[in-house]
Amino acid sequence: TALLQVNQVSKQFGNDAMALSNIEFTVNEGEFVSIIGPSGAGKSTLLRCINRMIDTTSGDIIFDNQHVMKLKKKELKLTRTKIGMIFQHYNLVHRLSVIENTLHGVLGKKSTIAGVLGLYSQEEKQQAVKLLDSLGLGEFMYKRADQLSGGQKQRVGIARALIQNPKMMLCDEPIASLDPNSAKTIMDHLKNISKTMGITVLVNLHQVDVALRYSDRIIGINSGRVVFQGTPNTITKEH
Ligand code: ADP
Ligand code: ADP
Secondary structure (H helix, E strand, O other), X not given: OEEEEXXXXXXXXXXXXEEEEEEEEEEXXXXXXXXXXXXXXXXXXXXXHHOOOOOOOEEEEEEOOEEHHHOOHHHHHHHHHOEEEEOOOOOOOOOOEHHHHHHOOOOOOOOOOOOOHHHOOHHHHHHHHHHHHHOOOHXXXXXXXXXXXXXXXXXXXXXXXXXXXXXXXXXXXOOXXXXXXXXXXXXXXXXXXHHHHOOXXXXXXXXXXXXXXXXXXXXXXXXXXXXXXXXXXXXXXXX
């Protein structure tokens, strides 16, 4: 069944050329879908429309049976908890520890002050520890985020997203700032999350080879338009 439907979505910033033109696709529950395209194609704009960081100019987005564009503030907040965001630049709070950054995913308890672990329940802290262990970060739990390598930072980003218990991971160029080895580790974790936890993954990538290796389906966009869409098999044959 469809978890996300993007129906005829267009986006124009001011009087600029259309950043997105009639984008149309569906992502099913548990699917691993990559969006590929060159820089400036509209990938990031598309993801920002899906969790409504920005408003579409026209078209519908339906996530988990909710019309995203019609949600009021409170409903939007709830819907966003079902979407775990992963960013190219990790968006961690540099001076906080790994476990504190992870706990930022817990709904409504965000603190940017160090040493406030007492804010969180024993259960929340145990969940954070469990996630960090599973991502190979157990020994870095109390290290400051800014002392980690890029690959380690992105694993903290994944832990922070997973503690929300999301239905979908929305990943905006998660490996664009990483070396090939760290990139592989991150992609392997995302694939594993999708396979073992049944979480849907929608990921922006500019590396075609990575998309081909990890995705159930690939959507190619260029100049704000869908230019192809299909399984890695069909795409390898056609291009
Ligand atoms: P990609 O993620 O594929 O590199 P983007 O979604 O960032 O592409 O950009 C698509 C187009 O939209 C580009 O022409 C970009 O300049 C434009 N754009 C993105 N965000 C804004 C914004 N906030 N204001 C104006 N133009 C924007
Ligand atoms: P972000 O993309 O999360 O903003 P940056 O790469 O800009 O992360 O780095 C944030 C801080 O972490 C900077 O102070 C930088 O010097 C430091 N930093 C980045 N990479 C490393 C690393 N591999 N080891 C130690 N410190 C790092």
